[in-house]
C-alpha cells in the first residue's frame with residue numbers, strides 16, 4: 001500500500017470511530033472537532049494545508065463545503081484524487097456531520113497565501129478582475145468576490161494553492177466535476193497559461 005493510501009484508510013477508520021461514538025447527531029461540537037482533527041492529517045491544522053495537492057479549507061464558505069462533501073459522497077465529484085482520497089471518508093459522514101464540519105472550517109482563520117511570479121500575478125489579476133471579454137470569459141470577481149473571499153456556493157479562492165486551483169480549472173471542462181457546470185462555461189475558452197496566471201494571483205491573496 002502506498003503511504004498516502006495507508007494514511008487514507010487510517011483516517012477513514014479514525015473518523016468512523018469518532019462518529020460511531022456519537023449518541024445521536026454528529027453536529028455536536030466535540031465530535032466535529034475530533035473528526036476535523038482527522039481531516040487535518042491532509043488538510044492541515046484548522047484546514048490550513050501546507051501541501052499543494054490538499055486544498056485549504058480554512059475560511060471556506062460553508063455552503064460550498066457542504067456541496068463538495070455531498071458531491072464526493074454521491075461519487076459525482078470523480079477526479080482521480082477525489083476518488084482516492086475523499087470518496088471513502090465522505091461515505092462515513094451523515095448530513096449533520098457534513099454541516100458541522102463545513103461550519104467548523106468556515107470559522108477557522110485562513111493563513112495568508114504565498115506570493116509567486118510577479119508578472120504572472122499581474123496577468124492573473126487582470127483576468128480575475130476584468131475577465132477576457134474578447135473570448136467571453138467572465139470576470140472571476142463577479143462570482144468569487146473582489147477579494148476572492150467567495151459567497152455561499154461560490155468558493156473562497158483567496159490563498160488557495162495555485163497548483164490545486166490550476167488543476168480544478170482544467171477539470172471543469174470534463175465530466176468529473178458535474179456540479180461545476182457554471183465553471184465549465186467560464187474555462188472553456190481559457191488557455192492553460194491564463195489558468196496558471198489566475199491561479200498564481202488568487203494564491204497570492
Ligand code: HEC
Pocket residue numbers: 004007008011015035036038039040041042043053054055056057065068069079081082085086089101155
Ligand atoms: C488522506 C488525505 C485526506 C483526508 C484525510 C481528507 N481529505 Fe479532503 N481532500 C483530499 C484531497 C487530495 C482533496 C482534493 C481532491 C481533488 O483534487 O479533487 C480533498 C478535497 C476536499 C474538499 C474539496 C475542497 C475544495 O476546495 O473544493 C473538501 C471540502 C474536503 N476535502 C473535506 C475534507 C474533510 C471534511 C475531511 C475530514 C472528514 C477530509 N477532507 C479528509 C485529501 C484528504
Ligand code: HEC
Pocket residue numbers: 055067127128137138139140141142143144153154155157165166168169177179180181182183186198199
Ligand atoms: C458565473 C459565476 C462564476 C464565475 C464568473 C467564475 N466562477 Fe469559479 N466557481 C463558480 C461556482 C458556482 C463554483 C463551484 C463549482 C462546484 O460546486 O463545483 C466555482 C468554483 C471554482 C473553483 C474551484 C475551487 C475549489 O476550491 O475547488 C475554481 C478554481 C474557480 N471557480 C476559479 C474561477 C476562475 C479562475 C474564474 C475566472 C476566470 C471563475 N472561477 C469565474 C462560479 C463562477
